[in-house]
Amino acid sequence: MRRTLLRTLTGVAVAAALVGTAACAPSDKSGDSGDGSCTYKIAMMGPITGDNAGLGKPIYQAVKLAVDKHNAAKADKCVTLVQSDDKGDSAIAPGLASNLVADTNVLGVVGPAFSGPTSASGDIFEQGKLPIISASATRPDLSTKGWTTFHRTLGNDASQGPAVGKFIKESLKAEKVYLIDDTTDYGTGLSEQASAALGDTVIGLEQIQPKQTDFSAVVAKVKTAAPDVVFFAGYYNEGGPLAKQLKAGGVEATFVGPDGIKDQGFITGAAEAAEGAIVTCPCIPAEKATGTFAADYQAAFGEEAGTYAAEAFDAANVFLDGIAAGVTDRAKMLEHVKAYDKAGVSKQIKFDAQGEIDKSVIVIWTYDIKDGKIVAREEIK
């Protein structure tokens, strides 16, 4: 009997040792964005694994790029990057938020990437007075919940939707517009806003599902309606195949999509059907941006900067500029963020009282897809 007990205890000890070493292994590695001696931290919160990882990765990489640049330039005020993987799931986000709040060295959070997790964890950040800057959550009501800590570096659906409507009506001179959204809150928000702006020209609305791959029923309906323009409010994962299948089904309408499809993934998905598609985005073209973000990103990660990468880079730099200027606590950081007014790579970064990008600096651009590249077309004024 004693021997069994002894053996069990040994087993437990071995297991504990294993867990212990396993835990130590990664912490040695985390030094690559600033060595262990860096006091202050900023966090990136968004999906790194799971179905939505494709959208989180460019954001994470852009933040990492910003942090690495900062650490190279200011070794004495170096910053550790914390990666909070919420899988885009609002049921996971609050725990991560509360953990970030508990660590007083965390001075800012880039994210949460999605509106759902932001809704679920906003109260926690607010209670911990930890400033957050999302690079991608566009649901309009996030800024009206009374959170002083919430900011975002891109226009919300309410700013992009009307501009899209105006563009389709005035520049494309469309008389019949078909709306398709993907039932995500991003997609429905945009399609509602665009629909309001487009008025009578909307001849139909269809909703598809995230992860849907076969759009034949939608194609059939759109074809019968014979619109001039199809506006798809959603992300590139569904947008690519949808554009491809619309064209294959004989729909001749111009395909227009929002920033959610401004990604090489859309071109991969749509292939030749991407040619002539138009993307609207509350971001300025890379060639008009100051600095070398696009080239640096390409050099660091061997791929083109994806959706929201530029916004995330800007968001990270807001915090990093603060730390470089000597901010050492959250209250000061919040003041710094509120007062920030500087040119970023996606746009001028300046927040209004609710944490939205200042209305006066929001620009919405359209982009053409030509020869498999996304090239700037015009600004919607």
Added chain:
Amino acid sequence: MTYLAAQADSFGDLWHNLADLTVSGLTQGSIYALIALGYTLVYGVLQLINFAHSEVFLVGTFGSIVVWGWLGYASGDGGGVPGLGMVILLLAVGVIVAALISGGTAVLIERVAYRPLRRKNAPRLIFLITAIGASVAIAEFVGVLTDRKPVGVPALVSPTTQWQIDPRDIGLDIQPVNITNLQIGIVLSAVLMWFALDSFLNRTKFGLGIRSVAQNEDTAALMGVNKDRVIMLTFLLGGLAAGVAAVLYNLKIGTVTFNIGFLLGLKAFTAAVLGGIGNLRGALLGGLLLGLAENWGAGFFGSEWMNAVAFVVLIVILMFRPTGLLGDSLGRARA
């Protein structure tokens, strides 16, 4: 809202688009049917839902894309559609490679996740769990390899209209439909593949072996049938069909992501149950019917309810005819 007026007449909507929805439903249904064959074969022999079959299909889609890439045809290189001879060659290579990879994966799953359990005569629920494990592992493996990004399929076939059917000629107010070469090809390939499998099962010695194990495995073993080999063959056949489905899917959809398997597998399984699981003809019928039901349902209720329609149909069918439309059991129905 303004679009509500346009949406007012759902039935008119459905009727108007009926021809188009029917054609696309049949095309979609053909792919379900091919995947359903794999579920049905395995179920017929082992009475086991091979939950990982969706991933057998998934590796087929990626396998064919990779081999086309090696041959110099990748998505978005702007080369346009290659010549007819080249297309036939590429398709043939793609189908063979996808079928082999899918078949190989199916056999591998059987060896690693099922055979040890069969030795222990474990309850079927345990098989379900290892199947889920295999499914997650394979999908995630592909996800890690592809960076979880969509992968494009090279443009091998550009859909061109072969026939136009205009119901207005006979006085029906239905929009005309253009049937493309791709749609014809997909439906034909599915029927051909089904026919080949059906003949294999009914006309060859191997098929006889499978049917005998499906009927009564112990008796079959007594008569000298090598059970393990028969089961492996069953998985292989299902995998081959899934490989063919994978290439057709590639041509039809044009992009693949690591997580497409789950839902598609679920639909294909639904199709198999709908037709009567364990029954090859049932899989074909179930696939086509499910495709139609989904598309008509989407036409009537809107696309966001497409999957719901599929599952409601399933539940209704099972309530009134629990063994599916054509009855179950590979052994009995075909004996």
Added chain:
Amino acid sequence: MSAPEKVRPATFVSKVKAADAKRAAAVSGFRDRWSDLPKIWRILAAVAGIALLFGLPNIAIPGIPFRTDEIPNGTSFSFVLSSIAIYVLVAIGLNVVVGMAGLLDLGYIGFYAVGAYTVAIFGSPNSIVATEYPWLVCVPIAIALTMVSGVILGMPTLRLRGDYLAIVTLGFGEIIRLIAVNSAVTNGQRGIPVIPAPDKGLVEETFFPVGDFRSHYWLALVLIIIVVFAVRRLEHSRVGRSWLAIREDEDAASLMGVEAFKFKLWAFAIGAAIGGLSGALFASRTGFINSDGFNLLLSVMFVAAIVLGGQGNILGVTLGTVLVFYLPERFRFLEDKRELVFGVALIVIMVLRPQGLWPSRRRARELKDRKLEAKEAIVSG
């Protein structure tokens, strides 16, 4: 191919098997000794165990980093604990259906969703009805509604057996999810925010402060203890024995006078009610729910968790759930390979121990019998 059964020298596999058999013997030996202990000792040990569970959020052991907030990129430990406690409650409910009555329900998450949405809709000021009932009022409504939905699903489907039942319930779960995504009542992916804390409106100073999830964990723990108690009583009553008989052989049970349909329906309704209760806890803990949280894969994961742990045995089920939902949080350093490792681990464990890690005795015996039958079949074949 060679003959299926070859005599092989002691290979790795056979060694592992032998070691496993030894461990199994040790476990059952431990179990016998446990039941031989005087009753007072057992009660004391159980009380100590429960006390340890209650203290868990405040315990840290230097050198054994089991807390998820001690690791880089970690998450709040009390949040993870509360999640696990809620999931354990789900698993206990599912165990009634799967483990005790032997009904394979793959759409169980549907009941969890019904419970969560009931609390959200009746409790939140932002829902369509905005009744703002306190949590304690919402919970009985949630339980009643889930029981009704369990009966509604059960009535037509419980005539089906085995795999057919599995696929029908899977379809049901998916339909519930689609309703959550598409209907205006549930507000789709935008979800319902401001779901009340369990004591909102009852006390001046809430026990459930924002960002601190310990009280949620303790509440869940209390409910688990109550539910476990109730389920155990049920298991050893006429109802439990009827379930057992149905699980073993439904036809024989019916012949012996067990009203199979009635008791299966009871299993469904009771399981559903527990699922609804855990959903209610979940909604209140997270404070925000949307349609993302209820996908089918989660449903499948629960079945995996209870089979992994050892179906039929409440402690085993708990162990399985803890492993399935704790390990991915603890092993965050595996990053995007976490799920891959999980899948492989699931296969390995189930192949080595098909009875689960900690099966109920009866189940373990059943499996042994089956194994012997298989051996005989091979010998005679």
